[in-house]
Amino acid sequence: MPSPQLLEEYSQFFRLLSEPARLQLLCLLAQGPLDVASLIEATGFSQSHVSRQLGQLQRAGLVSCVREGVRMIYSADNDLVNDLCSLVQNRLRQRLEAQLQQLQSA
Amino acid sequence: MPSPQLLEEYSQFFRLLSEPARLQLLCLLAQGPLDVASLIEATGFSQSHVSRQLGQLQRAGLVSCVREGVRMIYSADNDLVNDLCSLVQNRLRQRLEAQLQQLQSA
DNA sequence: CCCGCTTATGCGTGTAAACTCATAGCAGCC
DNA sequence: GGCTGCTATGAGTTTACACGCATAAGCGGG
Numbered sequence: 001m002p003s004p005q006l007l008e009e010y011s012q013f014f015r016l017l018s019e020p021a022r023l024q025l026l027c028l029l030a031q032g033p034l035d036v037a038s039l040i041e042a043t044g045f046s047q048s049h050v051s052r053q054l055g056q057l058q059r060a061g062l063v064s065c066v067r068e069g070v071r072m073i074y075s076a077d078n079d080l081v082n083d084l085c086s087l088v089q090n091r092l093r094q095r096l097e098a099q100l101q102q103l104q105s106a
Numbered sequence: 107m108p109s110p111q112l113l114e115e116y117s118q119f120f121r122l123l124s125e126p127a128r129l130q131l132l133c134l135l136a137q138g139p140l141d142v143a144s145l146i147e148a149t150g151f152s153q154s155h156v157s158r159q160l161g162q163l164q165r166a167g168l169v170s171c172v173r174e175g176v177r178m179i180y181s182a183d184n185d186l187v188n189d190l191c192s193l194v195q196n197r198l199r200q201r202l203e204a205q206l207q208q209l210q211s212a
Numbered sequence: 213c214c215c216g217c218t219t220a221t222g223c224g225t226g227t228a229a230a231c232t233c234a235t236a237g238c239a240g241c242c
Numbered sequence: 243g244g245c246t247g248c249t250a251t252g253a254g255t256t257t258a259c260a261c262g263c264a265t266a267a268g269c270g271g272g
Contacts, residue, residue, distance in 0.1 A: 001133045002191065007126050013194050015124035019230075020110075020117045027107045036249060049231055051250055061201045070239050070248050080197050084190060085108065088119050091186050095167045125260075142219060155261055157220055176218050176269050 016060055017084065021045055022053045026081045029063055033075035122166055123190065127151055128159045132187045135169055139181035 002010065017023050024043055028034060034042075040050050054074055057063045062081065065074045108116065123129050127149065134140060134148055146156050160180055163169045168187065171180045 001130075001137060004126070004130070006195075007129050007133065009198060010191055010194050011124050011126045011129045013198075014120045014129075014190075018117050018121035018124040020114050021230085023113050023117045023120075024110070027113065031107060046232060047249075048233080048251080052230090055250075061197075067239080070246095072249060078197075080193060083193055084120075085116055087186060087189055087193075088116050089112075091167075091184075092115060092119075127260080152262055153219075154221080154263080158260090161220075173269085176216095178219060 013060065016056065016062070017081070019053070021049070022057060023081075025050070025053055026057065026062060026076060027085075029074055029076040030079065030082055033073050035068070035071040035073050037071070039074070119166065122162060122168065123187070125159070127155070128163060129187075131156070131159055132163065132168060132182060133191075135180055135182040136185065136188055139179050141174070141177040141179050143177070145180070 017026070021043060025039055028039060028042055036047070036050060036054065039054070040047055043050060045053075054063065054065070058065060058074075061077060063074050063076055065072045067073075123132075130149055131145060134145060140148075142153070142156060142160065145160070146153055149156060151159075160169060160171070164171065164180075167183060169180050169182055171178045173179075
């Protein structure tokens with residue numbers, strides 16, 4: 001079993017993904033770089049909120065940004081999030097299939 | 107990009123792992139079935155808290171339980187959590203290595 | 213049937229964090 | 243220099259949830 005400190009780090013990481021807003025931002029950026037204004041429009045959240053979430057993601061090393069004139073262009077750093085989501089998706093699917101079978105056999 | 111509802115489900119799932127207590131319970135159970143009393147002793151949390159966390163994990167389909175006399179034996183359902191933690195671990199390692207290199211090249 | 217043991221659940225509290233408003237910083241343009 | 247558009251951040255509110263205490267529920271033994 002992982003050490004308590006490691007568990008703490010893991011859970012901290014998962015916490016980042018536990019907020020729909022942040023996860024959405026990550027998924028949007030996974031498709032390509034975007035500036036903050038575009039992310040605000042795509043998500044519908046307030047400007048300050050989006051900026052804060054991006055800050056958190058950046059500190060965690062999940063996104064990076066570069067200035068482009070007056071705009072900040074954010075981009076996702078790798079496809080870890082996609083992999084994690086795929087695993088969870090499989091799990092959800094398996095679970096639904098199992099429920100379906102139980103329903104049919106009843 | 108996943109639909110908003112799907113993102114909501116994903117984030118809800120990650121939220122389960124975002125609490126060290128729950129993650130610890132999952133990792134303990136990943137090694138083998140245990141009853142609630144053992145989990146209480148291993149984690150140091152209150153009885154009610156452990157029971158509640160187990161309830162959440164059970165509803166999410168991550169653990170299951172069977173009565174054994176007066177005891178409830180919980181067990182982890184699969185190794186999804188291990189896979190997720192491995193991915194995150196790799197990510198953390200990569201990040202630290204990158205920081206190390208930056209430090210050395212400076 | 214009552215009692216002890218183990219687990220589940222209402223209820224209250226405290227804290228962490230999401231979210232907003234207002235304001236400050238920062239780059240380009242006049 | 244001031245002005246405007248884009249982003250970051252301090253401050254305050256509100257909501258969500260972890261956590262414990264007390265209590266109930268379920269099972270085995272007398």
